[in-house]
Amino acid sequence: xxxxxxRRQALIDAAIEVLAKEGARGLTxxxxxxxxxxxxxxxxxxxxxxxxLFTQVGGRIYERLLPDEATMARSREGVQDANRYxxxxxxxxxxxxxFNSGYLALLELRLESTRRPxxxxxxxxxxxxxxxxxxxxxxxxxxxxxxxSAVLLYLALNWLIVERLTxxxxxxxxxxxxxxxxxxQRSLNA
Amino acid sequence: xxxxxxRRQALIDAAIEVLAKEGARGLTxxxxxxxxxxxxxxxxxxxxxxxxLFTQVGGRIYERLLPDEATMARSREGVQDANRYxxxxxxxxxxxxxFNSGYLALLELRLESTRRPxxxxxxxxxxxxxxxxxxxxxxxxxxxxxxxSAVLLYLALNWLIVERLTxxxxxxxxxxxxxxxxxxQRSLNA
DNA sequence: AACGTAGTACTACAGATGGAGTGGTGTCAA
DNA sequence: TTGACACCACTCCATCTGTAGTACTACGTT
Numbered sequence: 001x002x003x004x005x006x007r008r009q010a011l012i013d014a015a016i017e018v019l020a021k022e023g024a025r026g027l028t029x030x031x032x033x034x035x036x037x038x039x040x041x042x043x044x045x046x047x048x049x050x051x052x053l054f055t056q057v058g059g060r061i062y063e064r065l066l067p068d069e070a071t072m073a074r075s076r077e078g079v080q081d082a083n084r085y086x087x088x089x090x091x092x093x094x095x096x097x098x099f100n101s102g103y104l105a106l107l108e109l110r111l112e113s114t115r116r117p118x119x120x121x122x123x124x125x126x127x128x129x130x131x132x133x134x135x136x137x138x139x140x141x142x143x144x145x146x147x148x149s150a151v152l153l154y155l156a157l158n159w160l161i162v163e164r165l166t167x168x169x170x171x172x173x174x175x176x177x178x179x180x181x182x183x184x185q186r187s188l189n190a
Numbered sequence: 191x192x193x194x195x196x197r198r199q200a201l202i203d204a205a206i207e208v209l210a211k212e213g214a215r216g217l218t219x220x221x222x223x224x225x226x227x228x229x230x231x232x233x234x235x236x237x238x239x240x241x242x243l244f245t246q247v248g249g250r251i252y253e254r255l256l257p258d259e260a261t262m263a264r265s266r267e268g269v270q271d272a273n274r275y276x277x278x279x280x281x282x283x284x285x286x287x288x289f290n291s292g293y294l295a296l297l298e299l300r301l302e303s304t305r306r307p308x309x310x311x312x313x314x315x316x317x318x319x320x321x322x323x324x325x326x327x328x329x330x331x332x333x334x335x336x337x338x339s340a341v342l343l344y345l346a347l348n349w350l351i352v353e354r355l356t357x358x359x360x361x362x363x364x365x366x367x368x369x370x371x372x373x374x375q376r377s378l379n380a
Numbered sequence: 381a382a383c384g385t386a387g388t389a390c391t392a393c394a395g396a397t398g399g400a401g402t403g404g405t406g407t408c409a410a
Numbered sequence: 411t412t413g414a415c416a417c418c419a420c421t422c423c424a425t426c427t428g429t430a431g432t433a434c435t436a437c438g439t440t
Contacts, residue, residue: 002388023301025215028426039390044428107301110356111213111294124359131360148372152346155369159349166300167314170321179345182338189379192415220399229417234401 002045011036011046015057016064020101024112027053051118058109058122062130065102067095080142086184088143089157093180097161104165149187156183192235201226201236205247206254210291214302217243241308248299248312252320255292257285270332276374278333279347283370287351294355339377346373 014036018027029043047053113120138150163170204226208217219233237243303310328340353360
């Protein structure tokens with residue numbers, strides 16, 4: 001088992017691309033090698049087996065989907081009212097859908113996790129943490145709404161992104177924009 | 191190309207199960223044959239190639255996810271207020287998540303449609319129709335709320351089902367129940 | 381400065397699986 | 411008798427895993 005951390009990260013990034021392009025079943029050592037443009041057999045040396053590969057990708061993919069520190073800091077600036085909330089959610093949707101392959105890969109992993117208990121455990125933990133962080137962050141921010149608002153927004157926006165990424169002709173960009181606004185507004189009304 | 195419609199339907203039903211169990215890449219003629227318990231080569235005789243198989247499944251899967259006539263008729267009975275709305279949405283979520291493999295198969299198809307334009311066209315059409323039917327049905331029903339409520343509910347409930355089916359330990363059944371209630375209530379407040 | 385060593389990059393291959401597509405034979409009913 | 415379909419067998423092909431083994435490079439030692 002090789003330990004070079006940059007190379008491992010490069011392989012995991014390549015695996016994310018492979019997941020998005022080829023689907024979970026297409027995530028093979030060879031495909032990762034090819035995507036990362038490293039010699040055949042390299043992924044074999046870095047992951048014990050496919051299960052291990054899935055689990056490691058599941059553990060790290062979230063790091064690439066979460067906003068960086070600068071974005072987080074910026075999100076805390078300004079008046080924290082409903083308009084600001086909507087603005088932040090627009091940014092969120094755009095940021096996540098911009099890392100197209102990351103989001104699709106995460107969906108593939110979710111589906112694959114119905115077949116791999118170890119992967120399911122990792123994803124459950126990560127996503128649980130993400131939701132809790134969202135709720136906590138929301139509570140600390142001074143933005144309007146309660147924890148239920150935050151969860152409902154999480155639900156609606158996630159599916160909106162699914163819709164946008166998998167079947168882009170269902171909603172126009174204009175409709176997506178309006179749906180984000182509506183989701184924010186209505187989620188706030190208890 | 192064989193034409194026996196019962197057999198074709200049985201093969202498509204088997205394909206849905208295969209999709210849910212093995213993923214899109216695992217949807218092969220042989221796997222369908224095995225799942226449908228018919229001789230090897232049968233699926234080959236009923237579908238021109240894998241693309242055709244995907245497209246036909248995409249065209250029919252919705253027929254199995256939609257409520258039957260009796261359910262639809264029952265949904266129109268009684269007072270059509272917010273409580274009734276919530277009740278209907280609970281039934282919807284339970285019905286869809288009960289046909290577990292159908293919903294997972296549809297997710298697999300969505301992801302696969304990023305790679306197969308023909309499938310994407312079929313799915314886009316079906317889902318567009320479904321959303322329009324939902325909105326129209328809602329408008330005709332006398333239930334409270336506007337078309338935006340209906341779409342927002344569609345978004346939130348879809349992801350709630352994803353969450354329940356792919357990572358069942360994220361939300362408890364109790365939380366799911368409460369989230370459905372909250373989604374209905376808040377989506378109604380324009 | 382020469383040498384040795386460890387860790388990693390890279391190559392090659394053995395062994396095995398699984399699948400597409402097709403041609404042909406059996407069977408049944410009109 | 412004929413046609414449609416069920417069923418079976420076989421060929422060809424693509425791909426993957428796991429591992430053994432070689433080459434390279436950096437670094438510490440003497």
